[in-house]
Amino acid sequence: MTRLRVAFLGPLASFSHQATAESFGKISADLLPHASFAEAFAALQQKAVDYAVIPCENSTNGSVVQTLDLLADRDDSYRDVTVCGEYYLTVHHCLLARKGAYPGGWAGYDGSITKLYTHPQAWGQCETFLSRYFKGVERQDVSSTSKGAEIVSKETDEKGGAIASRFAAEYHGVDILQENIEDRADNTTRFLILRNVLAERTAQLEFEQPNPPTLDDRPTLETTHKTLISFTIDHSSAGALANALIIFKSHGLNLTSINTRPSLKKPWQYIFFVECGRTPSDENKDAVHKALNDLRQVTETCKDLGTWKDQLSANNA
Amino acid sequence: MTRLRVAFLGPLASFSHQATAESFGKISADLLPHASFAEAFAALQQKAVDYAVIPCENSTNGSVVQTLDLLADRDDSYRDVTVCGEYYLTVHHCLLARKGAYPGGWAGYDGSITKLYTHPQAWGQCETFLSRYFKGVERQDVSSTSKGAEIVSKETDEKGGAIASRFAAEYHGVDILQENIEDRADNTTRFLILRNVLAERTAQLEFEQPNPPTLDDRPTLETTHKTLISFTIDHSSAGALANALIIFKSHGLNLTSINTRPSLKKPWQYIFFVECGRTPSDENKDAVHKALNDLRQVTETCKDLGTWKDQLSANNA
Numbered sequence: 224m225t226r227l228r229v230a231f232l233g234p235l236a237s238f239s240h241q242a243t244a245e246s247f248g249k250i251s252a253d254l255l256p257h258a259s260f261a262e263a264f265a266a267l268q269q270k271a272v273d274y275a276v277i278p279c280e281n282s283t284n285g286s287v288v289q290t291l292d293l294l295a296d297r298d299d300s301y302r303d304v305t306v307c308g309e310y311y312l313t314v315h316h317c318l319l320a321r322k323g324a325y326p327g328g329w330a331g332y333d334g335s336i337t338k339l340y341t342h343p344q345a346w347g348q349c350e351t352f353l354s355r356y357f358k359g360v361e362r363q364d365v366s367s368t369s370k371g372a373e374i375v376s377k378e379t380d381e382k383g384g385a386i387a388s389r390f391a392a393e394y395h396g397v398d399i400l401q402e403n404i405e406d407r408a409d410n411t412t413r414f415l416i417l418r419n420v421l422a423e424r425t426a427q428l429e430f431e432q433p434n435p436p437t438l439d440d441r442p443t444l445e446t447t448h449k450t451l452i453s454f455t456i457d458h459s460s461a462g463a464l465a466n467a468l469i470i471f472k473s474h475g476l477n478l479t480s481i482n483t484r485p486s487l488k489k490p491w492q493y494i495f496f497v498e499c500g501r502t503p504s505d506e507n508k509d510a511v512h513k514a515l516n517d518l519r520q521v522t523e524t525c526k527d528l529g530t531w532k533d534q535l536s537a538n539n540a
Numbered sequence: 541m542t543r544l545r546v547a548f549l550g551p552l553a554s555f556s557h558q559a560t561a562e563s564f565g566k567i568s569a570d571l572l573p574h575a576s577f578a579e580a581f582a583a584l585q586q587k588a589v590d591y592a593v594i595p596c597e598n599s600t601n602g603s604v605v606q607t608l609d610l611l612a613d614r615d616d617s618y619r620d621v622t623v624c625g626e627y628y629l630t631v632h633h634c635l636l637a638r639k640g641a642y643p644g645g646w647a648g649y650d651g652s653i654t655k656l657y658t659h660p661q662a663w664g665q666c667e668t669f670l671s672r673y674f675k676g677v678e679r680q681d682v683s684s685t686s687k688g689a690e691i692v693s694k695e696t697d698e699k700g701g702a703i704a705s706r707f708a709a710e711y712h713g714v715d716i717l718q719e720n721i722e723d724r725a726d727n728t729t730r731f732l733i734l735r736n737v738l739a740e741r742t743a744q745l746e747f748e749q750p751n752p753p754t755l756d757d758r759p760t761l762e763t764t765h766k767t768l769i770s771f772t773i774d775h776s777s778a779g780a781l782a783n784a785l786i787i788f789k790s791h792g793l794n795l796t797s798i799n800t801r802p803s804l805k806k807p808w809q810y811i812f813f814v815e816c817g818r819t820p821s822d823e824n825k826d827a828v829h830k831a832l833n834d835l836r837q838v839t840e841t842c843k844d845l846g847t848w849k850d851q852l853s854a855n856n857a
Contacts, residue, residue: 281802282802282808283802283804285801286800409806409807413808461819462789464798465786465788466789468786469789481781483602483798483799485601490599490726490728491797491852502778535808
């Protein structure tokens with residue numbers, strides 16, 4: 224069998240790359256950077272890759288709307304793309320410098336860095352550390368945290384520092400002066416692992432997460448599988464949304480998240496994304512199947528976007 | 541009585557300014573630009589202004605998460621801010637040039653514009669027009685569409701064009717070469733009109749929208765009032781979200797939208813924003829009050845964010 228091919232959002236050594244490397248850590252696979260989420264979805268639909276690993280939500284910033292819009296699939300371009308797994312990556316930032324620039328490390332750091340590089344979002348995530356040790360130091364926005372590490376790795380005379388992950392530091396061969404400089408220790412991004420529902424190569428491979436999340440953020444609920452369903456309703460019918468949501472409860476499915484995106488058919492009409500969890504008891508084995516059947520009676524459109532092992536539930540600990 | 545003061549997101553002649561001018565068109569008021577949504581909220585909380593007009597949702601791009609985060613009010617900074625109205629602004633773009641630069645207008649346009657200015661989002665909204673008439677012409681991003689109009693208004697020798705609203709054209713005194721150059725005629729932004737619940741100056745002034753939306757996007761439903769409620773639930777309790785949502789239906793309230801934002805207390809726990817509509821029948825006059833009482837039994841926190849006249853419902857046409 225040829226090696227598996229897995230798409231992620233580049234550049235190399237991005238957080239998406241790290242999540243992909245960790246979630247496919249035990250499986251022999253080629254990890255392939257793509258320039259956009261849409262290109263990764265298209266590659267999967269065309270079976271140019273076997274899987275794609277795409278961020279869908281961050282615990283601080285909320286949902287990734289570009290991912291929801293691709294899952295909404297308003298043009299029916301990605302009809303065979305389905306969710307088969309999830310991966311939680313806790314976002315840790317490090318202060319990085321060129322290899323050997325500060326032989327004593329952080330303990331011996333002399334305050335001589337004159338310019339810092341990182342992605343605009345990372346400044347805000349490391350505010351406490353930066354205002355304590357780097358007040359007034361010039362900040363240069365770059366297109367990714369990985370890019371900042373790369374710039375610093377190629378410096379000769381400059382005194383630059385980058386804020387990026389340990390993964391990016393190792394990839395670009397730079398020194399870590401200080402680890403975990405982020406304000407929130409629990410800032411976590413959830414990635415969805417996607418496959419093509421028609422691809423035989425991935426049909427038999429049950430996705431197992433090698434590294435469970437390190438933080439103690441598991442609810443006590445014994446949910447072991449999650450399902451993502453999108454639907455649209457007749458907005459002119461009073462109670463239509465409530466009627467759809469009640470169906471989940473009536474089949475013993477616990478609603479774990481709800482998102483909406485504009486339908487783009489008519490203003491103020493939405494595509495709803497509902498994630499529901501299922502406990503592993505015997506009597507509700509067909510709960511998702513039955514709920515989908517009922518949903519089709521009260522919705523305008525309704526799509527099953529996949530079922531996968533819940534990585535936060537107690538039973539998978 | 542001194543004139544009313546109304547806060548909006550600047551600069552002058554922004555879409556927020558236009559929405560504010562139109563919604564307060566018949567009322568004598570000072571319209572005051574603010575540098576951020578947070579500053580407008582703070583001014584309202586401190587009663588430095590009487591109202592604030594803040595975008596909450598766009599029919600193409602979806603919810604404005606910054607506004608939801610301010611309404612979430614995790615630090616209890618804006619406890620007295622409440623929603624008292626809404627206004628729908630259909631986004632129309634025009635091609636603008638310096639006054640007198642093209643006396644024949646669009647009919648006599650000679651193709652000599654060499655540089656275009658607008659906000660990054662507007663390029664994508666006018667793609668069809670731009671690719672037809674301005675292929676290859678240099679594009680300069682600016683911080684707002686109004687800023688683009690201002691730059692063009694001050695040109696002397698350059699051949700610049702701006703993409704902005706008719707409102708910005710009139711404000712900056714530039715010529716409109718072509719109107720309605722946007723791809724989607726129905727691209728609409730919904731603004732919330734906010735007041736301080738403790739302010740006596742605004743207590744008696746029922747907010748009336750002078751210009752109803754021009755597009756035929758009204759559902760046939762006879763909803764006449766909408767209420768926004770935020771709540772958090774115990775995520776470890778199965779069915780907690782469904783139980784909260786069922787309460788709206790049981791009191792005859794129609795769910796018109798649902799949004800979520802991270803709670804920032806614990807990852808994967810959310811603040812829910814539910815908007816519900818109420819028909820004007822007599823028997824459910826206290827429906828919102830009763831629903832809130834019931835909600836408080838099944839939620840961890842629950843906040844009434846205001847009730848206002850639904851501007852899309854048939855009864856207000």
